[in-house]
Amino acid sequence: MADGSFCPDCKRSTEVVFDHSAGDMVCSECGLVLEAHSIDETSEWRTFANESAENDPVRVGGPSNPLLTDGGLSTVISKPNGVQGDFLSSSLGRWQTRGSNPDRSLILAFRTIANMADRLGLVATIKDRANEIYKKVEDLKSIRGRNQDAILAACLYIACRQEDRPRTVKEICSVANGAAKKEIGRAKEYIVKQLEVEMGQSMEMGTIHAGDFLRRFCSHLGMSNQAVKAAQEAVQKSEELDIRRSPISIAAAVIYMITQLSEEKKPLRDISLATGVAESTIRNSYKDLYPYASRIIPASFAKEEDLKNLCSP
Amino acid sequence: MAQYNLEGCQSMDLAKHPSGIGLILQNIVSTVNLGCKLDLKMIALRARNAEYNPKVCTGAKSEEQSKLAARKYARIVQKIGFQAQFMDFKVQNVVASSDVKFPIRLERLSLHHDAFCTFEPEIFPGLIYRMKDPKIVLLIFASGKIVLTGAKSRDQLYRAFEQIYPVVVEYRVPQIGNEDKDSTDRVPRLLA
Numbered sequence: 001m002a003d004g005s006f007c008p009d010c011k012r013s014t015e016v017v018f019d020h021s022a023g024d025m026v027c028s029e030c031g032l033v034l035e036a037h038s039i040d041e042t043s044e045w046r047t048f049a050n051e052s053a054e055n056d057p058v059r060v061g062g063p064s065n066p067l068l069t070d071g072g073l074s075t076v077i078s079k080p081n082g083v084q085g086d087f088l089s090s091s092l093g094r095w096q097t098r099g100s101n102p103d104r105s106l107i108l109a110f111r112t113i114a115n116m117a118d119r120l121g122l123v124a125t126i127k128d129r130a131n132e133i134y135k136k137v138e139d140l141k142s143i144r145g146r147n148q149d150a151i152l153a154a155c156l157y158i159a160c161r162q163e164d165r166p167r168t169v170k171e172i173c174s175v176a177n178g179a180a181k182k183e184i185g186r187a188k189e190y191i192v193k194q195l196e197v198e199m200g201q202s203m204e205m206g207t208i209h210a211g212d213f214l215r216r217f218c219s220h221l222g223m224s225n226q227a228v229k230a231a232q233e234a235v236q237k238s239e240e241l242d243i244r245r246s247p248i249s250i251a252a253a254v255i256y257m258i259t260q261l262s263e264e265k266k267p268l269r270d271i272s273l274a275t276g277v278a279e280s281t282i283r284n285s286y287k288d289l290y291p292y293a294s295r296i297i298p299a300s301f302a303k304e305e306d307l308k309n310l311c312s313p
Numbered sequence: 314m315a316q317y318n319l320e321g322c323q324s325m326d327l328a329k330h331p332s333g334i335g336l337i338l339q340n341i342v343s344t345v346n347l348g349c350k351l352d353l354k355m356i357a358l359r360a361r362n363a364e365y366n367p368k369v370c371t372g373a374k375s376e377e378q379s380k381l382a383a384r385k386y387a388r389i390v391q392k393i394g395f396q397a398q399f400m401d402f403k404v405q406n407v408v409a410s411s412d413v414k415f416p417i418r419l420e421r422l423s424l425h426h427d428a429f430c431t432f433e434p435e436i437f438p439g440l441i442y443r444m445k446d447p448k449i450v451l452l453i454f455a456s457g458k459i460v461l462t463g464a465k466s467r468d469q470l471y472r473a474f475e476q477i478y479p480v481v482v483e484y485r486v487p488q489i490g491n492e493d494k495d496s497t498d499r500v501p502r503l504l505a
Contacts, residue, residue: 207420208434
């Protein structure tokens with residue numbers, strides 16, 4: 001805490017001591033206070049590792065959100081302690097309730113999107129992307145008439161696609177509040193068109209492929225690593241074939257084929273639940289895929305037994 | 314080459330159809346102005362086969378049929394007692410279907426013609442191609458069937474088809490030699 005500074009009384013450079021309790025810089029030779037009231041910039045509070053992260057006293061508000069009008073400032077005028085009478089009719093109370101949040105609907109929408117994303121287990125990047133998309137679309141008044149749930153679900157769907165982690169429309173349906181697959185599809189087309197008009201060709205969303213969903217479906221079913229790898233290879237090879245089915249149905253049929261060949265056979269019902277594809281659709285896709293079984297199933301996984309064991313439904 | 318057994322079908326004019334493939338018109342939508350006020354309730358009650366579809370004539374398979382139907386309708390309205398005229402008959406929409414007879418790789422097509430195509434296999438199995446000139450919407454399916462709509466005349470459809478044909482040929486699914494789809498008795502040669 002010793003500093004060398006020029007003391008005007010001693011007229012030379014002397015050792016200066018910094019007194020933290022009073023915030024003074026004092027010359028150690030003559031006792032002259034050189035600077036008083038220096039501002040302490042160290043931390044006001046101490047946080048320990050074992051304390052709850054609920055009320056970190058270092059923080060004065062929530063994280064700032066650039067999508068909200070004023071960055072999400074959350075200061076409110078609250079009722080003073082020990083005052084009688086009711087707060088709301090007093091002048092302060094009126095100021096608080098009158099100045100209503102301009103982003104009320106936006107915040108509600110963000111909360112709904114966050115809810116849906118949490119139910120699907122999506123990361124924060126996708127959630128933020130969906131929020132951005134919603135904000136862009138919300139500015140256009142033409143949204144008002146449409147089904148709000150479908151719009152929010154579609155924002156989430158588009159965000160997943162843009163981050164290269166697509167979710168099937170049925171999966172989004174399962175967490176969307178009552179929106180139907182068709183409505184979400186229509187809302188998605190609408191949003192994409194609006195955004196392309198707004199900002200030129202920036203909607204980079206490739207077509208979906210069976211492989212994008214395979215990993216997730218397999219883990220829902222609890223397949224072994226070997227089976228998962230075989231399924232991924234099979235799906236890769238199947239892309240060259242001329243099979244006219246939705247990629248999800250193809251994924252489901254490949255999973256069915258692979259599990260029938262391995263030790264743990266999954267019933268059609270489980271696969272149907274995990275993928276969202278109807279059982280009859282899986283059967284039909286399997287019928288389409290069956291003739292090419294030898295071509296798509298990797299040799300390392302199953303050999304001639306596969307043709308004997310695979311039933312042709 | 315497909316045999317078209319429609320009445321009034323002309324022999325293929327290769328100048329108009331250089332690809333050698335013709336289109337089958339499926340639907341014509343047209344409107345006409347009868348020029349007088351109509352009491353729709355009365356018409357709906359008094360005419361047989363009446364459905365409230367204000368002034369729109371749909372379902373015809375050719376432009377002539379459409380005009381004929383519109384005239385018949387005007388006649389019916391006249392019989393009921395209104396002073397109907399036949400003004401501004403205009404065909405609003407012509408729809409046609411065609412078949413190129415080979416499978417198409419929709420995904421590649423949508424990748425390369427991104428600006429015009431919408432392809433969402435989850436939502437709809439066909440690729441939606443919005444052609445700018447002429448302004449026609451084509452639904453292209455993996456089987457090779459194509460539906461064209463949004464035209465005001467059949468010439469627009471012909472032009473649109475001739476424009477899309479070379480594109481679609483480019484994305485034909487390559488034929489694999491000796492493709493035997495029903496081989497259930499052959500032992501697979503996995504370790505070849």
